[in-house]
Amino acid sequence: MKAVIINRYGSPDVLQYADVDKPQIKPDQMLVKVYASSVNPIDWKIRKGMLKILTGNRFPIGLGFDVAGEVVEVGSRVTRFQVGDAIYARLDQLTGGAYAEYVAVSEKVAALKPQTMSYEQAAAVPLAALTALQSLRDQGHLQPGQKVLINGASGGVGTFAIQIAKLLQASQVAGVCSSRNIELVKHLGADQVIDYTRQDFTQSNEVYNIVFDVVGKSSLAACRSILHPQGVYITTQPFPGNLLQSFLSALIPGRKYKVIIVKSSGADLAYLKQQIETGKLQSVIDRTYPLAAAAAAHTYSETGRAQGKVVITIAS
Numbered sequence: 001m002k003a004v005i006i007n008r009y010g011s012p013d014v015l016q017y018a019d020v021d022k023p024q025i026k027p028d029q030m031l032v033k034v035y036a037s038s039v040n041p042i043d044w045k046i047r048k049g050m051l052k053i054l055t056g057n058r059f060p061i062g063l064g065f066d067v068a069g070e071v072v073e074v075g076s077r078v079t080r081f082q083v084g085d086a087i088y089a090r091l092d093q094l095t096g097g098a099y100a101e102y103v104a105v106s107e108k109v110a111a112l113k114p115q116t117m118s119y120e121q122a123a124a125v126p127l128a129a130l131t132a133l134q135s136l137r138d139q140g141h142l143q144p145g146q147k148v149l150i151n152g153a154s155g156g157v158g159t160f161a162i163q164i165a166k167l168l169q170a171s172q173v174a175g176v177c178s179s180r181n182i183e184l185v186k187h188l189g190a191d192q193v194i195d196y197t198r199q200d201f202t203q204s205n206e207v208y209n210i211v212f213d214v215v216g217k218s219s220l221a222a223c224r225s226i227l228h229p230q231g232v233y234i235t236t237q238p239f240p241g242n243l244l245q246s247f248l249s250a251l252i253p254g255r256k257y258k259v260i261i262v263k264s265s266g267a268d269l270a271y272l273k274q275q276i277e278t279g280k281l282q283s284v285i286d287r288t289y290p291l292a293a294a295a296a297a298h299t300y301s302e303t304g305r306a307q308g309k310v311v312i313t314i315a316s
């Protein structure tokens with residue numbers, strides 16, 4: 001089968017469109033024919049070797065965590081899915097491997113694909129929407145009627161975070177983005193949009209229960225005056241200093257500092273499917289690239305300017 005792999009860490013041109021063996025499945029896995037995947041910044045961080053301490057030096061490495069596809073084989077212990085099911089998933093393999101024609105997917109990380117979405121639209125959902133959901137629901141403990149600010153509202157995670165904050169019944173959702181994304185962020189349901197090229201959101205007069213810094217360009221110290229005394233600041237950047245701050249803030253009363261580390265979850269994807277099918281959640285796709293052009297997809301994602309998601313089409 002065709003897959004995009006790396007044989008060394010480096011710039012987008014280390015991505016090779018190659019012939020590799022089809023994966024063998026374990027008893028709790030399914031073999032999935034992948035119709036679409038999508039790019040997340042972690043994919044190019046792995047490609048660059050930024051997570052070498054975790055991903056090691058054994059090559060080839062397959063990349064890509066998001067899968068939308070069709071089950072073509074099931075392991076002996078799989079009970080919830082059968083051959084022919086359309087599913088979507090965020091892989092739990094260390095480096096991913098979804099940029100491929102076939103991938104092995106653990107039953108526990110998959111859910112049926114939302115029926116109202118194409119494979120491309122569904123492939124944009126898993127990693128980014130799980131991050132938004134788990135940040136706001138599990139780290140922020142968002143309660144109906146609370147106020148939320150999302151910094152980085154126009155990217156892969158942010159476009160889902162705005163919508164998920166609304167569906168968890170936040171009373172006011174503020175999105176921070178640049179001028180060209182104001183209409184997009186409003187369209188996704190933000191009650192207030194702050195253009196970071198014109199206004200410093202940390203100087204706002206509003207007070208929020210949750211500040212979700214998706215792009216990790218701020219800090220709890222900078223956000224202190226806009227964060228409720230019992231509020232939660234959440235970052236997507238699991239740097240050692242941030243993890244230490246998170247540990248320390250848990251020990252003392254007052255504002256909490258949380259670091260999201262997204263978990264693969266079929267149950268959460270099943271919840272998101274319901275929200276999608278009732279029209280409460282949509283994916284925003286900026287560009288799509290064929291599998292053979294994964295290097296161009298990475299180059300674009302790395303600009304940090306994507307509006308929503310960058311999708312990789314693998315089969316039609």
Ligand SMILES: NC(=O)c1ccc[n+]([C@@H]2O[C@H](COP(=O)([O-])OP(=O)(O)OC[C@H]3O[C@@H](n4cnc5c(N)ncnc54)[C@H](OP(=O)(O)O)[C@@H]3O)[C@@H](O)[C@H]2O)c1
Binds near residue numbers: 127155157214215238
């Ligand atoms: N820890 C975890 O589990 C986890 C999970 C998912 C993602 N992440 C991390 O979260 C980060 C965001 O991921 P993503 O998928 O949302 O990335 P992305 O899609 O590449 O984000 C791009 C967006 O960021 C916006 N942006 C750039 N600079 C900004 C700034 N200074 N202020 C506000 N917005 C800004 C851009 O809008 P403009 O062009 O308008 O600036 C663009 O729309 C990445 O570092 C990723 O690795 C971590």
